[in-house]
Amino acid sequence: MVTRSRPRSTRLLVIALVSVSLAIITLDYREGDAGPLAEAGRWAQTAMAPLQQAVSTVTRPVGDFFSGLAHLPSLERDNADLRNQVADLQTQIAGAGDIQDRLRTLEDLLGLKRTLDPAGIPAVVIGNGVSNFEWTITISAGSDDGVAVGQPVVAGSATSPRLVGRVVTVTPVSADVQLLIDQNFAVAGRLSTTRATGLVRGRGEQDPSMDGIPQDTQIALNGVQPVQVFTVSYEINGQQGRYPPGILIGEVSSVIQSTNALETAVTLRPAVDFSALEYVLVYKTDQSQGGSTG
């Protein structure tokens, strides 16, 4: 009797748990971000954030050490490339000083206002997404600090920001940021050399792509200057884009051969090394004006 009833009770338990799981999936689909499950998720993330921060603080040196070991073969080559780039940039800076002075004077004269200067909220990266199928990070700033869903997140300095991604979930003490390499990420970009625009999309482990570039655009990958891609401002029906213009997204790494006669596409090497990301800045843009992509 005992041997027969135990498997039956186990089967009943599994059927009940599977039914509850299916009910949760259905409810989550129906309710979306406004439902009780999303609220429970935010509560769980709020509870986990301080623990993640503590563990990150303690274990980051260990992770950096092993991460550095993995990148060791490419470090020497990167070092030589960077030395060459520094020499080139120093030459350019020497020549650009005069041009910048003239530009500043002209801007003052015309009364131009810089659009790329929104207030920023600094934050520390305290965690990564737990799944292999989403590319997100958790940061230490939340709604208590003024972070809201949709705000752009950058790394680097305020004068040369590099795009990290955008805020997708906010709790009072933390926020989840969808990285630009995530499959569901898209942002409007502009090539630095030709000013042609296109749509940059994340592709997970592969380099992001930028499509929708006019077919006749000349993209010279072997030139002295690297072809970089920046965010671009736009306005549709009175709604401004989500990202301020001029944020560096990445550098064109290859041109994708397309059969489409109207447009071409390229792949980008992101400007941010996501495996070594430690500090970020959240731009306090007005999200009521934000478009759907960027």
Added chain:
Amino acid sequence: MIRRIVAIAAVVVTALLLQSTVFGQLRLLGVRPELLYLVTIAIALLEGPNEGATVGFASGLAQDFLMNQPKGLTALTLTLLGYSVGMFRQFIVSPSPLVPTIVVAVGTAAGVAFYEVVSVLLGNFHEQAAYAVRVALLTALYNAVLTPILYPVLRRITEGSRPRRVVRF
């Protein structure tokens, strides 16, 4: 009983913390381990289908709440994984210490593949098939590498928190 629940909850929270911090940086060819799959399989092997399914459901739900994916998907996957491994253990007769490693590797690959298939059916999976296969295999390999380190720890925790039987004459 409460001591056991607290012990397993601590294991699940620790696994989630490690996965979202340390193992976010320590990737094997771009892939991180699935520690909760490992925990579920290990507990199912040690304690049977009942506890395997329950721990799988609870730990899967905990992981779902930290993801921006449909909630309930990991809970469904780990419930079935815990139950299947727990039922399978009655057929294991070999005392080899390699058995947990092999079961974890096969179970993880099967679990990740199941998760991917259900995600495709829900229209929530946009990766290429080659990437999906690569993730399933590398995750299984990573979990297998971690098993000899983590399985003895999990066994000690589950055995240490097991309710003591009192025999009265």
